[in-house]
Amino acid sequence: MISRRLLLSGAAASGAAASGLTAPAIAQTGEPLWFRLVTSWPRGRAGPGVSAQRIVDRINAMADGRMRVDLFAANEIVAPLGILDAVSNETVEMGHTAALYWQGKNPAAGFFTTVPFGLGPIEHQAWIELRDGQALWDELYAPYGVRAFMAGNTGPSMGGWFRRRITSVEDLRGLRIRVQGIGAQVFERLGATPMSIAAGDLVTSLDRGTIDAVEFLAPSTDYETGLHQHAAHYYAPGFNKPNGASELLISESAWSRLSDDLKTIVRESARAEHTMGLADAHAQNATALDAIMRTGNVSLEAFPADVMRAAQEASNALMDEIAASSELAGRIVASYREATAAFRHWSALSSDMARSLLRT
Secondary structure (H helix, E strand, C coil): CCCHHHHHHHHHHHCCCCCCCCCCCCCCCCCCEEEEEEECCCCCCCCHHHHHHHHHHHHHHHHCCCEEEEEECCCCCCCHHHHHHHHHCCCCCEEEECHHHHCCCCHHHHHHCCCCCCCCHHHHHHHHHHCCHHHHHHHHHHHHCEEEEEEEECCCCCCEEECCCCCCHHHHCCCEEECCCHHHHHHHHCCCEEECCCHHHHHHHHHHCCCCEECCCCHHHHHHHCHHHCCCEEEECCCCCCCCEEEEEEEHHHHHCCCHHHHHHHHHHHHHHHHHHHHHHHHHHHHHHHHHHHCCCCEEEECCHHHHHHHHHHHHHHHHHHHCCCHHHHHHHHHHHHHHHHHHHHHHHHHHHHHHHHHC
């Protein structure tokens, strides 16, 4: 069995971490399976990085020595945006990432993470688990030889950090904003200039004036990154990412080597992380938001009504375009919209009740 040190030293020597790796020895009778799980996150990153480690720990504990999964963070073996390809071509067996990264391969992929003005975390889980979301997800990834499961959730995101106040749609024209997902196209249609910048370069980019705004995640991750020290206006709601679902990927080849009970362990370890990740995010975000506001340097603000209206119109148009991109994309968009309509009244009522309790 290849040791982690040998694996990493071999990757470094090759100069191309994701290529030239020797696959782990496959277990013979009575020997444990060894799988490698690569992630899109720095090791221990608040939210998804912690979720990835908890999933690995659960699998290893419940497998009771019959299966071992080792975690490799972003760039230790595979680049953050190379996870799907690495699992698909069996460079590694497993990955922890987010489906929105694969929109370039298939425009409908983002629906399995989040879309602007879309389903919240519990609604999304209901679509995946209780309607036809999982079956559509399986169909979407079948050509890549990969299975995907919900595997953590960072909850709703904030609207972002802006160096100057936004009073109308006009203020977005020419604004350079770091933003990901379908929301990048929404901002572009509102006149902004979306930019793709790695998380580690956000603070430097703000300081140097390379960008005017950052749409990242939620308070805990934003606070950990230090964005509150470099932009004064913190906006809500986060219409771009109302949900924060992660995905656990496993190659069909690796999946087929698992006994039925090990398959259940993998699937349930991922499912448990949706609940734990969401609870963790809620607690951490509450604490972080209080810490951000106590600095006295940040103004918590709401997007103007005309920005929200224009963003929703642009988002609806984009959904129509994605639906028209392929027959499967059309079915994914239709199913997602049907779930949104089915959940709308209860979601609105339950949210109103929660707000009423907060006011009493």
